[in-house]
């Protein structure tokens with residue numbers, strides 16, 4: 018039996034930030050992870066060609082918080098990288114988010130939203146924001162591929178993630194102050210964050226609960242439904258299969274790092290990534306060939322493949338039932354994207370973990386009720 022004051026289950030950003038804060042404050046911490054590597058879903062690895070691949074999909078780091086930027090730069094310098102995406106529509110590559118000039122070209126200067134009022138579903142919300150033609154080309158089938166259901170059964174609130182532009186700004190997030198990718202790779206960033214803290218890999222806490230005990234607090238950052246043995250039912254997630262292709266004779270196969278493939282006619286994959294674009298240009302220039310990765314969305318049963326929480330009311334209600342049970346537990350804190358069944362960008366995951374760590378340090382008995390935390 019291993020005894021430790023603070024046990025952190027999961028070495029992703031949430032677990033690692035909490036572990037770092039506790040260790041910096043002199044607390045005894047052990048991190049365990051069931052994967053063979055640390056870092057959770059931000060992990061990356063090198064293809065034999067030397068090209069750096071983000072193992073669980075492309076990760077663009079961005080934040081407007083100086084505090085978060087200084088925090089991550091403690092563990093790795095970053096090079097500037099501002100994602101600019103394209104979408105393949107009708108055999109051509111168009112800017113994503115959709116450029117104002119493209120909308121004008123498609124439907125003219127003046128158009129009226131087809132839907133007005135309170136939208137009952139995603140399709141209505143989208144038609145309140147953009148012309149039907151634009152919706153059909155860029156949005157409808159992309160979301161059907163992403164979520165595996167018809168667009169008019171998805172929640173209207175998903176539309177808040179769209180940025181419908183009047184101008185032709187090509188960058189995905191032009192207003193974010195700090196943007197980049199770690200020089201040491203995300204794997205190096207996460208190794209740095211956890212340096213000096215004991216980390217046990219290939220250790221599934223749920224299978225070995227009896228062999229490790231936290232005297233003060235267990236922080237669990239895995240799936241909340243799995244923690245409770247799925248006994249109220251399974252929360253629905255979407256995951257992605259990634260098919261990699263190395264082209265030794267091609268330097269660049271597409272003009273940018275990410276091309277979305279938003280239509281069913283464009284193939285089963287939802288986006289095509291070319292990692293070389295995301296590398297530091299001088300390092301990329303020395304590499305022969307290129308790697309393309311096509312991502313195909315599906316509904317995984319295996320919890321380690323869970324990526325996106327499913328955006329509907331049924332799953333939110335089920336999550337709330339698990340959450341009530343989690344909040345009633347003594348000395349256990351369930352948090353992070355899987356513990357809170359919520360999509361967090363990396364900076365949001367870090368900010369939230371910082372707030373949690375501060376609360377834990379203030380009083381280790383104050384756990385549970387993550388929803389009562391201040392917004393990040």
Ligand SMILES: Cc1cc2nc3c(=O)[nH]c(=O)nc-3n(C[C@H](O)[C@H](O)[C@H](O)COP(=O)(O)OP(=O)(O)OC[C@H]3O[C@@H](n4cnc5c(N)ncnc54)[C@H](O)[C@@H]3O)c2cc1C
Pocket residue numbers: 026027028029030031032049050051052055056057058059073074075076077078079220221222223224238239240324325352353354355361362363364366
């Ligand atoms: C496809 C995709 C693309 C993304 N792109 C971006 C992006 O461009 N920019 C951005 O800011 N954010 C992006 N994100 C979000 C980012 O991945 C998350 O913010 C981050 O992973 C959250 O970290 P976490 O620690 O909460 O979860 P995770 O990284 O999932 O960490 C949880 C860890 O817990 C471990 N674990 C689970 N159960 C157990 C168990 N029983 N025993 C032991 N260990 C366990 C897991 O193995 C995992 O390592 C993206 C997410 C996805 C899915």
